[in-house]
Amino acid sequence: MPTSEGAGVAASTSGDLTAANGANGLASRRERRVRRKAEKQLRNNNSAKRHSINLWLLIVPFLILSLLFSYLPLFGWLYAFYDYKPPIPLSESEFVGLQWFEMMVQNPAQLRAIGQVLINTFAMSGLNILTSFLPLIFAIMLNEVRAKWFRNLVQTLTTLPNFISWVLVYSVAFAMFSSTGMINELLENLHLITEPIKFLDSDDHTWLKMLLWNLWKGVGWGSILYLAGISGIDQELYEAAQVDGANRFQQILHVTVPQLLPTYFVLLMLSVSNFLNNGMDQYYVFQNAFNTEHIQVLDLYVYNIGMGQNSLSLATAISMLKSLVSVGLLILVNWLSKRTRGESIV
Amino acid sequence: MSRKIKQGVAPALRRTKGEEVFNVFNIIFCIVFAFVCVYPFYYLIINSISDNAASAAGDVNWLPQGIHWENYKQVFALDGLSTAAFVSLARTVIGTVLTVAASAFLGFMFTQKKMWHRQLWYRVIVITMYFNAGLIPMFITMKNLGLTNNFWVYILPAIVQPFNIILVKTFVESIPASLQEAAEMDGAGTLTVFWKIVLPMMTPILATVGIFSAVGQWNSFQDTLVYMTDSKLYSLQYLLYTYINQASSLAASVRASGGTAINVAALATQQTPTSIRMTVSVIVVLPILFVYPFFQRFFVKGMMLGAVKG
Numbered sequence: 210m211p212t213s214e215g216a217g218v219a220a221s222t223s224g225d226l227t228a229a230n231g232a233n234g235l236a237s238r239r240e241r242r243v244r245r246k247a248e249k250q251l252r253n254n255n256s257a258k259r260h261s262i263n264l265w266l267l268i269v270p271f272l273i274l275s276l277l278f279s280y281l282p283l284f285g286w287l288y289a290f291y292d293y294k295p296p297i298p299l300s301e302s303e304f305v306g307l308q309w310f311e312m313m314v315q316n317p318a319q320l321r322a323i324g325q326v327l328i329n330t331f332a333m334s335g336l337n338i339l340t341s342f343l344p345l346i347f348a349i350m351l352n353e354v355r356a357k358w359f360r361n362l363v364q365t366l367t368t369l370p371n372f373i374s375w376v377l378v379y380s381v382a383f384a385m386f387s388s389t390g391m392i393n394e395l396l397e398n399l400h401l402i403t404e405p406i407k408f409l410d411s412d413d414h415t416w417l418k419m420l421l422w423n424l425w426k427g428v429g430w431g432s433i434l435y436l437a438g439i440s441g442i443d444q445e446l447y448e449a450a451q452v453d454g455a456n457r458f459q460q461i462l463h464v465t466v467p468q469l470l471p472t473y474f475v476l477l478m479l480s481v482s483n484f485l486n487n488g489m490d491q492y493y494v495f496q497n498a499f500n501t502e503h504i505q506v507l508d509l510y511v512y513n514i515g516m517g518q519n520s521l522s523l524a525t526a527i528s529m530l531k532s533l534v535s536v537g538l539l540i541l542v543n544w545l546s547k548r549t550r551g552e553s554i555v
Numbered sequence: 556m557s558r559k560i561k562q563g564v565a566p567a568l569r570r571t572k573g574e575e576v577f578n579v580f581n582i583i584f585c586i587v588f589a590f591v592c593v594y595p596f597y598y599l600i601i602n603s604i605s606d607n608a609a610s611a612a613g614d615v616n617w618l619p620q621g622i623h624w625e626n627y628k629q630v631f632a633l634d635g636l637s638t639a640a641f642v643s644l645a646r647t648v649i650g651t652v653l654t655v656a657a658s659a660f661l662g663f664m665f666t667q668k669k670m671w672h673r674q675l676w677y678r679v680i681v682i683t684m685y686f687n688a689g690l691i692p693m694f695i696t697m698k699n700l701g702l703t704n705n706f707w708v709y710i711l712p713a714i715v716q717p718f719n720i721i722l723v724k725t726f727v728e729s730i731p732a733s734l735q736e737a738a739e740m741d742g743a744g745t746l747t748v749f750w751k752i753v754l755p756m757m758t759p760i761l762a763t764v765g766i767f768s769a770v771g772q773w774n775s776f777q778d779t780l781v782y783m784t785d786s787k788l789y790s791l792q793y794l795l796y797t798y799i800n801q802a803s804s805l806a807a808s809v810r811a812s813g814g815t816a817i818n819v820a821a822l823a824t825q826q827t828p829t830s831i832r833m834t835v836s837v838i839v840v841l842p843i844l845f846v847y848p849f850f851q852r853f854f855v856k857g858m859m860l861g862a863v864k865g
Contacts, residue, residue: 363589381599
């Protein structure tokens, strides 16, 4: 932590100007006053500038960290234009121009693989966006519960899954749904099935399963924002609605929901701009030999071919395109938001 | 949280039949959802302390049976577990302290209008929230910086977090400016103002940032996966993943720590891979289960502060 630099910055201007002033007896008083004023201003400007740069120096170490870990990696995009094979340094690798980008669309096998990955990415993001209203609904339902202790208890319990890692989610899934897991044992003990159902080791309904895990983890947490929003709604609106004879459902429909929609739209737009960024943790832990076809989203695919198959250049090319498209989406969504709501989200 | 939607006009008198049905349905739904969220954790815990044979037969669903702590003893003796626990703990503590300190300081500094080109530097940092180079360029950079197989890869990239800085900055801006001005009139420099005036007031927002950061560090899995090959630097999450996914590695660990052949045979009848998996899971999740209820109100508050923009 850099903390010692800025001490005693401002108090450094000396007072040797008075001598000069006193010696000049011929100048009129007005002239003297003007000159003194200008000198004072200059002195202030200088010390203010020094002071402001000294303040800046304090944050330089953090700017350097940001530079190292956010800006420097961008130079790694260079690798997309080379045929980079890890032990050989980049300087000795062959420059191949746009070969990797062409390969993505020209090689039928590669095209099919990337096509499937894109479909998966779109499906998972699309499903998540389609269900993004669920936290809103849950927040409204929770808010309608009268007993405060019960509301708080449910809120605490349902936000819990948000705080565990995807590895632990997978561990939970394994304990519950593997062929020797709780659900299968239960069904077998009840003689409902003879063969364990393969919840994890199969490619059936992969998108749906991933969606459900996502909801399990995120709905309770997502509702907190809306609950915060509800508590901020002006009570007079409800009173006015009651005076107009609105029952509880009508109050929800005509007061609560419209008041929460702005928050909802901001979150919706953020998730649209993150359309290609599903992250890889969830899909990585759930992936296995059986379900690769429908579980590989872009982030996971980049990892699999980059770290798994050592095709660093192709993986870089893909993730570079992904980042560019993401930034494009963000700009588009931000523009849309400005046009429609008069507010930018970034 | 204060939710003040208590209808002003005696609600009990106005309840219709439809509302009654809705109330009942609503409460049932809340109970079911809360149960679904919590039961898996309960299941892991009761199975980790139950008789392993009963657990393997799927008989332990509601109450633990034949409680014993043998699983925990065995798991703590596993190769690598204590190292991984130490790594996870160290990165959580160091990472959280540094992130909180940096967020507090930067969040404050970016409110100081006197700073040279304040807006520019603020944007330089905030923009990084919206784009990243991608996994592979990041990996290559870390490798070139000598941070692969290095503990500091867990810490350094996580120090400057744009989102936290925005949270803190928004918070500081809500503090009356006259407080700072009064201190400056009395001759306090910027750092004194930060240390003596602003920092003590930041507690709620720093608690939020701290919890998010601690949970993030404790839960992080991907950085071990990408940057670490040295098993001494594995995090608990990664170790758990290997235990779940590779029965063979689990068996090897049990054997390695078991020693003699008799031990191995004894272990085979007592500790099943399932019981060990569940036990490790409990160890990984326990800190969060303990800490979570106490801090819940903090991050609820923090979310509300963060929601201001939305």
